[in-house]
Structure formats: structure tokens, C-alpha cells
Amino acid sequence: MIVENLHQIESNIKATLNRVGRNESEVTLIAVSKTKPVSYIEEAIRGGALHFGENKVQELCDKYDCLPHNIKWHLIGHLQRNKVKYIIDKVNLIHSIDSLRLAQEVSRQASIKNIVVDILIQINVADESTKFGIDLDNAERLIREIARLSNINIIGLMTIAPYTENSEDNRIYFRNLYKLFVDIKHKNIDNVSMDVLSMGMSGDYEVAIEEGATMVRVGTGIFGDRIYLNKESVE
Numbered sequence: 638m639i640v641e642n643l644h645q646i647e648s649n650i651k652a653t654l655n656r657v658g659r660n661e662s663e664v665t666l667i668a669v670s671k672t673k674p675v676s677y678i679e680e681a682i683r684g685g686a687l688h689f690g691e692n693k694v695q696e697l698c699d700k701y702d703c704l705p706h707n708i709k710w711h712l713i714g715h716l717q718r719n720k721v722k723y724i725i726d727k728v729n730l731i732h733s734i735d736s737l738r739l740a741q742e743v744s745r746q747a748s749i750k751n752i753v754v755d756i757l758i759q760i761n762v763a764d765e766s767t768k769f770g771i772d773l774d775n776a777e778r779l780i781r782e783i784a785r786l787s788n789i790n791i792i793g794l795m796t797i798a799p800y801t802e803n804s805e806d807n808r809i810y811f812r813n814l815y816k817l818f819v820d821i822k823h824k825n826i827d828n829v830s831m832d833v834l835s836m837g838m839s840g841d842y843e844v845a846i847e848e849g850a851t852m853v854r855v856g857t858g859i860f861g862d863r864i865y866l867n868k869e870s871v872e
């Protein structure tokens with residue numbers, strides 16, 4: 638089922654891009670494998686998946702050790718400062734930077750390892766108290782502060798839109814984030830490129846693509862429902 642789901646999502650992504658007149662290669666699909674076993678990831682790899690998203694440091698490290706190292710890992714969940722050191726040289730992209738203190742630790746660990754790390758700034762588009770991320774109004778200030786740190790490139794923005802039954806409800810949030818994305822891009826800030834706009838999940842990735850997403854993060858749509866053993870693991 639995983640390979641069929643994957644190919645269905647890939648074809649939906651292409652159809653959506655065609656519909657809005659965008660190039661078929663403009664969106665990267667991240668298969669969100671959190672809570673799912675390594676065997677599921679191996680199956681997705683056989684189906685051609687290359688980018689995988691995890692939201693927990695420990696889980697990412699465990700899977701990293703068991704799987705081929707050409708996989709591109711994305712840390713998409715909240716990151717605690719004391720765990721940065723474990724993933725800094727394993728991930729292709731950190732999507733969830735939302736404070737200067739966290740970025741400072743990423744910068745510090747990256748300099749220790751003598752690498753440059755690509756990051757996205759997580760934006761709380763709907764200003765939900767339950768979500769991480771900087772709000773739209775303060776994003777530019779934070780981006781300018783983080784841009785001064787060494788060994789970090791800010792390459793775009795990420796958001797987790799509100800949970801909704803109707804994906805159209807999120808169109809306004811995606812549109813607002815795209816506006817900020819273009820805005821920041823035009824400011825030509827050093828070390829800030831705005832190439833990646835990571836928005837859209839299983840329920841709303843098509844709307845997100847219509848509104849300009851360049852990365853979508855799909856879990857359930859590929860791997861099926863997640864079973865959580867305790868409530869704390871959600872998100």
C-alpha cells in the first residue's frame with residue numbers, strides 16, 4: 638500500500654502544479670515517517686522516496702543508524718536546545734527554528750563540526766497558542782537576528798497550519814505565509830535565500846501547493862494512520 642499511496646500523492650502533486658501553471662519539479666515531497674517502523678521507510682525507498690521527515694530527535698537518530706545514508710532527513714518537529722548536537726550532522730534540513738536561542742545553539746554546534754546547516758524559520762501562521770513558531774509580525778526581526786549567526790543558512794519558511802476538516806480553511810494562512818516569503822526574499826538579507834516554503838500536510842497539501850509551497854510534508858497519506866501510545870507523543 639505504501640508505494641501505491643506514495644505514487645498517488647506524487648501524481649496529485651504534479652496535477653496540482655500543472656493546474657496552477659507551475660513546473661512539475663517545483664515541489665519536494667517529504668514522507669513523514671514518525672512513529673512508523675524502519676520497514677515502512679524501506680518500502681517507501683523502494684517506491685522512490687528520498688526525503689523523510691521525523692519530529693523527534695531520538696527517533697530520527699535510531700532510524701538514521703539503520704538506514705542508508707543517502708536518505709535526506711528532515712527534522713520537522715520542535716527541537717530542544719540540548720538535543721541539537723545529536724542531529725546537527727545527520728539532517729538535510731531543520732524546519733523548526735523559531736527562536737534566537739535555538740538558532741544560536743545550532744550555530745555553535747555547526748561550528749564545532751565545521752559544517753554549514755540549512756534551516757527554515759517556523760511561523761505560527763494562525764497564532765495558535767498550542768503551536769510552536771514565531772508569529773508573522775515578528776518573523777522578519779527574528780530572521781535578521783539569526784542571519785547574523787555563523788554556520789547557518791536560512792533557506793526558507795515552514796508552517797503547520799491549523800487542523801481542519803476542510804482544507805480550504807487553510808488557504809488564507811498559506812497565502813499569508815507566501816506573501817511573507819516573497820517579501821523577505823525581496824529584502825536580500827545576507828545568508829537568507831527564501832528558496833523553500835514548507836507547508837501542507839496530508840489534508841491540505843494541494844491547497845498549499847496552489848498557494849506556493851515548494852515542500853509538502855505528508856505522513857498519513859503515505860503510511861496510514863499513526864497509533865500513539867501516549868498523548869504526549871502527538872506533534
Ligand SMILES: *Cc1c(COP(=O)(O)O)cnc(C)c1O
Binds near residue numbers: 797854
Ligand atoms: C506529523 C507531521 C506532518 C504530517 O502530518 P500528516 O497529517 O500525517 O500528513 C507534517 N508536518 C509536521 C510538522 C508533522 O509533525
